[in-house]
Amino acid sequence: MKYWHETLAVAQRILIELLRRRRSLVFWSTFPISVLLLNGCIFAERAKLSMAQAFAIAAPLTLVGAALFFSCLGGSVAIVVAEREQQTLKRLFISPLSGTSYFLGMFLAHSCIGIGQTLLVYIVAGFWGARFNGSLLLGGTIIFLSIISYVGLGFILGTNLARRTEDVNSLVAAFGVPLLILGGAFVPAFLFPKTLLRIAKLDPIYHMSEALLGVSASGDDLSSIAWHFWFLLGFAILMVGGGWLFYRRMLIVERRL
């Protein structure tokens, strides 16, 4: 129960802070919608698809490739960095809050944001006739694994590579944007040349996108997306483990008043 209450407290705090910054909330909502509309229109035009087909492809790519990336990865990096800058992390070190609860709280808060973005993306895509065709459970699992991966990666980057808020932008620009493009967030992977596709297979965002695309647009089951799914699961475990190790490392360095 201790962990649950602590997790809830951390998640609640992050969400209240987000709600207080109304402008950020509007931007977090505008971003996936605008990317979705652009992707949908481009796919329809270039791949000669109906609007429903184009948006059925655009929705999962936009969601895991762009929306969750910026909210869950960028968001978790920004929270860790803000806590370090404001030094509120020190207050947390003094308290009995465990690192596990802190991570889980961050994950829970970003899951709420992710669910909000998922609803937003699929409502807008649904307006153009797109439908979620596969198993909701499998689709939900892929989305949650993507959120865990992003939050874990956010911990790794936030605790080690970004010390100030300005660092977050440069980190996202340096690592994030190339991975997004290679992951098929803006241009679907089926349009990639073969060499690029081979490289893309090393990019976890590619596997997130392909897994959700298969389930959402084509109604694939687990066996059809097995390779992407297991890659994503392995990556999620790796990121959680890495995030935990890097968080511990930061504790050793920064656990001082």
Next chain:
Amino acid sequence: MLRIEKLNKSYGRQLVLQDLTLQIGAGEIYGLLGPNGAGKTTTINIICNLLRADSGVIAINNQPVSNATKPLIGVAPQENLLYKTLSCEENLNFFAQIYGLRGLHRRQQVQASLAAVNLTERAKSPVATLSGGMQRRMNLAIALVHQPKLVILDEPTTGLDIEARYEIWELILQLQRQGITILLTTHLLDEAERLCQRIGILKNGRLLAEGSLAELRQRIPAQEILVVQTQDEERAIERAGKWGFIARRYGNQLAFWLPEHLELKEIVSRFEGIPVDSIARQPVRLEHIYIEFTDKNNA
């Protein structure tokens, strides 16, 4: 309440704490004084279980310091470590939850902490909109929300104006009246003098002196301090030496320790023939004792 015995800590070859031993009784305000780098913050870090000592014993309420003792301690750090976009109530609610307070008890404690620091009317205000003094009080409220047995105040009034300082002092005394034990670190010696029952002077990781103000006064052979302004300091020092006055310099002031109480007439007569501009008598204050101990150690 707090027992520290032969605590040692070093960073590499640098000894930060050397055989530090002190005890703080329940309901006592103990002032830990010392120049920067004396080891005060390291001591606090060890009490809060953020750092491990190389050797020695440290116990709160007879429990060795560990994660389990964290709820017994409330810390108000030097900086106001607050979530600025959250309201006072939300900040307190968050920390109360983390310290395991639930339901009605949590809500009551949040309100009680706000009342204790006179911020009930600003409960819904975002912390960012509070004045510096109010933010400092909020910093203290967070340290109190879980009803700790020991409160550590790290320079609680640094950077505050005099009015805000008085408010914090009154708050600290109120806490003591409620039976809370307080460990206070400060660079403001009048603050320590005003609030603390006992004072420890720390330098280079060693406790150089400890006791009540009266006990510390007895550690230096002066009944009074005489501040003398003269164009001929050399002669004044020489003359004072003949009478057994010990010369000291406090900043740019020339001062003498008087080993016994003397009438002003007698004092003036002892400097006869020396062009003295002014003579001021002062009681022996903590700053004189502090400088004596910390400078002596330097020499």
